[in-house]
Amino acid sequence: MTDMNYPGVNIESLGSLSLSVPSGATAVPLFIGDFGTAFEGVVRVDSWPALSRVAGVGTASGVTGSVLRGYFENGGGLCYLANTAGKTLQEALTAVEAFDDVTILVPLGLWDGGADAAGVTARAVATYAASRRAMAILHADRDHDPRQARDAARAFKLDDGQSAHAALYHPWLIPPGNGAQPVPPVGAVAGVWCRVDSERGVWKAPANATVNGGARPSQAVSDTEQDEAKPVDVLREFPGQGTLVWGARTLNETDDRWKYISVRRLANSVERDLREAVRVAVFEPNSEPTWEKLRSAADTYLQGVWRQGGLMGNTREEAYFVQIGKGVTMTEEDVKAGRFVLKVGLAAVRSAEFIPVTVTGEAGQA
Template identity: 40%
Template sequence: MVQFPEGPDTYADQAPPTLSVASGVTAVPLFLADFGPGFSAVTGPQEPAPTGTSGTDSDPRLSGLRASGLPGLGRLPVHARALRGIAAGDVPGTVVISAFRDLGHTGTSGRPTLLQLILRHHFDAGGGYAYLGNTHGRTLKETLAESRAYPDIAILVPIDLWTQGPGAAAEQAREVVAAAAGRGAMAVLHADRRHDVEAAVRAFADLGLSPEQSRFAAAYHPWLSGPGPDTDPVPPVGAVTGTWSRTDRAGGVWKAPANAALPVGLRPDRKVDDAQQTRAGSVNLIREFPGRGTVLRGARTLDEGSDPTWRSVPVTRLLSMIRRDVETALRPLLFEPDDETSRRAVRSAVENYLHHLFQQGAFAGDSPKNAYFVRIGTGATMTDADTPAGILTFDIGVAPLRPDEFVTLEFTQQTATD
């Protein structure tokens, strides 16, 4: 576990040595689709992973994709690892990915499949390992529920939303976004290939998402062609997740993945001009520019509210990362008493974590005072009745956009009782 340097006004000398907050992975996607009845196991690594890559396998249960156990769920290993065993159903043939830019055998038609191209875009754009969730023989809701067994999943990606028409697409999108909001993940959505910009804007507006859900969804348009002349256009979702992963590694989850270049050879299937860009609203467009290539032109969520905090993909992902990391670190408190020592330990661990993020540039402000705070204790976040009940409550405030303009996250942790 990563130990962070001490920040100001911490109590590291009194903190239990096991209580610290570590930054987890932030851009692990779950690609969702009906991959067919023959979607069988993908074996483990055929080559060692490159040194220095994030997200290496630590649990042998996650070495591949299974048709049993947790049905339909599996992990695609990172970077330079070969995969085999995807056969029949909607993904015929054999996939071999031995490096970012090496896609092996194609499907029985001689052309890469939808899944192959989306995975290639993900890896080529800089993505790490990913999961696949097969909805064949089970509902989307069941597959999403099963995926909660993998807490490192941070992005939910339906890859064939529009196959069964706009009604089914809207229903699936709402279900995926609701699942993302419920776990603090992001949903990456795409419009239909036939949509122009105006139709894409209307399609996402018609989803009827609540404000609490729409902040956890981002939509991208148009589809992408390439690399190579013999590839069919596919949804841009793989290129998006790969770009998010690359941006996170280079600058942090708080860095906007906007104006980020996509891999050479990828081109938007539909030309977008400046006038359409101004009418895109909360839909993130993908455009091609002379001398620059193809770039993501936005980093907005589908939230249309007045608070700019939740309209930003990086801010939403930063707040979700903080909540996920802190809640993971608090688990040992289940066996600790709710006393002053435990509260000082929580303050110390969380302030150390936030100070490390501040030093990396995650927050606005030129000092910790106007960048973040931790508030904990009786009279501040707890009542006299909370301590005997073993309820520890505290607040974290961070300023992601402007100094002293804090977004407050509330945490409640059950502790040991007498």
């Protein structure tokens, strides 16, 4: 078991106690870009036919339209569009605060302003993703080769938290049709993430997955080039198989726990669900009965994840653990302050290695 001394999560406001941990949505993208005068702020879209009606006709055309079409063609459903026209990126992100189901952030036109601007955007979006237990899907520039894509990702200078919540894809995709120009792959990739989550679960790596819609990579990438490009995720075309997403790494190169997208997203999903469950403890005494209710609820929830194949291990004990209690996860000072700490460990990589998730909440004083 790994050392569990990791930063917790502070929860500021809570509601009435629940004895269950419901599973929330895992794949709800937010596409961030300049949509001109099509709409103001943030709009919700749930299908390709609804795009023009909800967000304006112009949104469904050009590069942006091709990216969004790729999203819906590959299994995407509900998503949000945030308009940066006349706003800073931070202002656009602030407007998203009202939509707490967003789990994926996709900046459009990442390279339109050049490398420096791409780095600023990548850092801002990855920072926001990390703070929301979400993921950022980024892409290389149109003319990058695999090594340049890798170097560009490193030039973003993401810290460990940012890089663990971001992935970068290469190369661009060429939609079907005569004279079609390459478009960023992020729409298709976001759709693949949604499809894999729906068919298999958030714990399944979104790799070895077909890109629907007939799009083809704008560049061929060899095995050697792909290996050299790590941690960049590539899209490749294989005879008889079409175009596949052929990689599932985050941009984190320093912490083996968060090397893979599926592990980071599973931990994010578990933390979001547990946080929602413990919001209800504010009116409960910070005492053993409350802790046992929370422990039991978390145990039932994680047992469900394990039985669906989301965790490794032949037994529950090998798959996960749940800890809460004075002298276990809390000190006497924690209890007196009305603060409880719930810790869980997930065998998301292999049964001998637990991935930590810590949730700190506030309850009534004992």
